[in-house]
Amino acid sequence: MATVISNPTRVGAKTWKYEWTGTAPFRIFSYDTYSYIHRDFPDTQLTIYGTSNLTPPVLEIFDSTEGDPAKGDTYPAQVVVQWRGTSTAKEYVVYDTDNAATLATIPETGKGYYIWAGNTILADADTVNYTVNVKDVAGNASEASNQTFVVNRNPDAVKLSIAYDSGTNTFTVTEGSD
């Protein structure tokens, strides 16, 4: 039996309650964090704090009979950067050139390969340019090694603002904001 989710209800400021039916345990993927927040959840309700009063955090909930990966697993929103360590390095600086921001400074520890996984949820269709600079013990920096990545993922949930004209019985739906 697949999971059937009732319409989430807001139970507090940016706080939402999900209720559903299905066969426990449940896997729950959150599009707020782009990660599974539960992989073995026994209950059929969950109260979760989100980022909006207009729309709940988007959750994909799978019961024990469903083996599909979450869409957010297939089309992720976070960048992973890998590079090979060098013997002269003291540290590596991961840099976001579009936003002129240092994302991470990672010390050289002799492990060989380094992976930096960003926590930022990138927007659909974003193009990001990240560089990795090597710095030696004297503080000298290498040329930047540039990587470009284009995000293609499921768009975010849409917040709604709904107006009603009782004269024409017409609802007009536009994008809302908190």
Place this chain on the structure above:
Amino acid sequence: MATAFTKGDSLGIYATESGTTTQVFLLGGRRAAFETGVFPLINKPIPPVVIQQVSGELGEGTHIISGDTDTLTFKAQGDTTGTAVTVNAGETKLLESNDTDKWVRVYRDNDYSTDSLGGYMELDIRRSYQNAIALSNIDVSASAKVNSYRAFMLSNHNKTNEEITNLKVYVGTLGIQQTSDSAQLGASGSGTITTAGDFSGWAETGWCHIKTSGGTTREIVYYESRTNTSLTIPATGRGLLGTSAAAGAATDTLDSVPGIRIASETEDANGEIQTVSLGSAPTSVTWDTGTTNSTGLSKADLQPLENLGIWVHTEIPQAAKAQVNCKSIIYMEYDVGGTTYTNSFWGYYDIGDTSIAGYELYVGEDAAPDLTATPDDTGTGAFSLTYVVTPPGAGTKDVNFTVLERNKYNLVSQNYYYDTKTINSSGTDVTATVSAPTDVTLENYGAGIVRLKAKSRQSVDSTAPTAWRIYSTTTGTDPDPAVDTPTDVLVTNTTYSIPSYTDSSYNLTYDFPAGAWGEDRRVLLRMYESGAGAESDNTTVLQAIVDTTTPVPPSNFLIGMKGGDIRGAVPQSFTVGASDYGTGVEHTVYNFQKKLFSASNIIWRIFTHDKNQAGIYTDYEFNDTAHSAAGSADDIEIVSANEIYINVNSVRRCKIDVSNKRIEAASFEFGATMSDDVLTPNDTFSTSTETYLLAYDAGRGLMRPVMEVTSAGACKFAIDFIQKRS
């Protein structure tokens, strides 16, 4: 032997490049200095080991290098471990899995790390997007095909100067081959191909290479949708990749293929092939769509350091469907030192369609929106979507709204939450501005009390509700806010409404007055905001049937004077004296007798002083006359002093005819088994199917049923009737 750049690693895949100050890659020219292909993520490194190249035949998955002091072994996913290889400092070596088409070239970087090779290394090969074969994502055109051309080079970089012979390059297939044995395309135009086989492993949209039973290409088509047994081909999907539309045959074979064809170009004296501008086709090349080593490109030999240019033409038909994860793949088959090796080069790209990108409005009236249906309205950019509703004939209608965003690659936002607006029969928006309570429960609490509990989050609404509004009935019908008068309990009422210490909510605990056994309590709870006079939406009507009574007094209760008489007493909480049913009819308890009077007429006397003396004394006769007329809601209905009925669920089932001294029912049974487990201090107890008359049993200290009338009209007595002797 595990020398790098030998065996399967003899044939390198390199990008092409042109230009000097500004280099242009993959549009022809000379062989670039760097290899291309697929690249793994290294989840668990062995510090000195550098991955230089992997075979495309590894495919997606996790592959393992295991190390000891100076040796490494390789195990591809799904294969067994290959031969151990010694790798000394500064050496580059080829590690093969048991299947020698699956290999990885490694370098031991002693400058970086002098650690031993002990440990293991995970090579996580994922989908590679937009590489030299898959190219960039492509947006379709509504009016023309979209063509892309790229070039890379195959190079014999064998380090022992061995030549490569019998080189074959061909397009890979993407699914299990089927036969068009059920239906075929016509000579031109749109159509459907149907198989008795199974297309379920094929991509949702893609290209199909149709061949005759002899293996000759008949046509390559694009299908815009499929089921498990059929492909739907638009007119613009016919005759692709250099083929022409042709009528199919039932014996034709069908292969799922990438939308590519390939051509080879021999390098000139400068080691270069022609260059093209972006979107332009190379000239003087022969395109090939073969999917086998015998129908693809071939070159008899490739000498050491010799390169062969490979052009890839990707053709997206006019008005193709958006699709993510389109895969392109070619295979290379070649002999080195008398052994045949296979490698592959693959990658993914996405097809975009800007015409589908935008916002989709889904509306459900008194139901959740159906997100699989056709949208009720669509828009782009700063969208403004409209929906016209027909007001309900009476009452209210909930109109539920969800908007999904779809990108040009046909990926859709995953939200399913819907906003609700409520309109009434005159088309006025009557949407509640106060949020309904949550966690509402109604349960028997004991002693006939039903307890209502709920939670209200004060911070949910812009103006917090001021009261709990309780609609309640005990009539067996649901409460109706349009009719029933509610009981308001202020949120600030410290008796019933307690603020939470953990969040900004109030918790209601409200006890209804004690009800009789079997009382049907139904409750509808809303929140109320007095400033605007607004109520929240309805919540579900909750129901509780009273199944508790006040505690039964202790049995065998005695009272007396010290050293004097002791006698049992009827517990004070029981009805002592007369139960007046009106019009002179009384049920009287006295001295362990229960007498039913009608005026001065005694209908019966019930003795339950002890078991031996229990009995019902009467001089009335019993008559098998069924009754089924509608009666009152009372268990004992008094029409007049001479006409009394015992009702079951408001239907007269037993008649006591005082004038004729007769008790009438459909049937009679004496000495019937009757449960004592009826904990009520009252004279009667009823359910929807039975009505009981009770008498006090002093021996057990409780009221016990002595007479039962059923909805079938059966009149049963737990103890014998004794015709009155006096």
